[in-house]
Amino acid sequence: MHRISAGELHRFNVEPIDTVDYHFDLDYVGDGIRDHRLDVLVPHEAPSSLPVYIYFHGGGWTSGDKAPLTKYAASQAADGMIVVNANYRMATRFHLKHMLDDGNAVLDWVARHIEEFGGDPSRIVLGGDSAGGHIAALLTASAFEPELAAHYDIRPRVAPENLRGLVQHCSIADVSVMFERGFVLSLNFLRMLLPERGRGVVLRTAARFMSPIEWLDSGFPPVFVTxxxxxxxxxxxxxxxxxxxxxxxxxxxxxxxxxxxxxxHTWQQDAAHPESQEVYRRLGAFVRRVANVPAIVAASAATSVTAAA
Structure with missing residues (x-):
């Protein structure tokens, strides 16, 4: 069950951005559960065919929800992109394969529906913070590495050339650090992500398939790391x-x-900080560059951001 406190929602979502249209809780699987809901945020009077930024929240693979990320997502939408803010199933009831299945289902939904909101399914950037960034990085890698996709038995829903970039906010793209003495997370977190908690599996061997850093194909898209x-x-x-x-x-x-x-850790969620605003400025520029947004659209986005400030 998701635990979202009123204080958390208020902290991250004060002074809502009113230059964005909000489409909440769209069911991307069709089973009615909140874990399979996403939000789509669209800038007002957006030109057609904007790049799409798909975001997965963090929470140590065990908790969290898209709702506290609404202000973050709206900040990016106001900067000239369609933002998809998604939930997914989490541990301990589910493991990493389920999370990647859900991420892949989000990509499938985007490929089929995002044009209805003015998004271009051929210009997608994936992102996330902490555990969500880990999921985004593994999904990106699986689009370029058939061995990784086969390991999780997923069929990538988006052609590699349509994944234009990857955003990592305080992510853990190298799980080898979890084997270091005194690391903040115990190895039980890795076991938790495996079927039957990794019973009968050599954890270091399994970790290769859990670590995006091990799957950097030469075609891997540009990355923005904060x-x-x-x-x-x-x-x-x-x-x-x-x-x-x-x-x-x-x-x-x-x-x-x-x-x-x-x-x-994950300070990027709190728009009140100037450090977060710098992340947003840099992120917008990154998305426009890797998605080849025409200069006239970029100028329109800059005007929208000024109006929202």
Missing amino acids: TSERDYFYRANLNFIAALRRRGLEVDTLIYDRQQVNTR
Whole structure:
């Protein structure tokens, strides 16, 4: 069951953005459960064929909900994109394969329906924070690596060339850090993500299929990584950035040092911080660049952001 406090909703969603149309709780599977609902946020008077930013919330794979991310998602929509803010099934009742199945179903829904909202299904950027970023990265990798897709028995719903970028906010794209002594999460988190809690499985072997850093195909799309020295997964992010660069893959970064007090794990959700606003500015520019948004549309988006500020 999702635990969403009134305080959490208020903290992240104060002063709602009124330059965006909100379409809440669309059922992307058809089974009526909240875990299979998504929101679509559309900028007012949007030109047709905008890029699509699909976002998965964090919560340690065990908790969280799309609702507190509404202000974050609206901030991106106001910057000239269609935003899909999605829920998914979580542990401990479900494991990683279910989460990837759900993410793949979101992609399928987007491919079939996003044009109804003015989105272009050939210009998709995936993103997420923490565990949601991990899911987004594995989905991206599975589109380029058949072995990874086969391991989870998923058939990617979007052609690789239509995945234009990946956004990682305090994500854990390198799960090898969880084997380090004293890491903030125990290895029980990895076991929790496996069927039967990994019974009879060599955990380090299984971890290869859980770690996006192990699946960086040469066709992997550009990546935007935001992290800080105050982030639990700071080292995992640095490892991911280094691996992308070693392979000659494009990566843009925004990394804050420990002196920036507003940059604890998943600070990007709280729009009140100037550090978060810098993330949003950089993210909008990243999406427009990788999605090849025409200059005239980018200028229109800039006007929309100014009006919303």
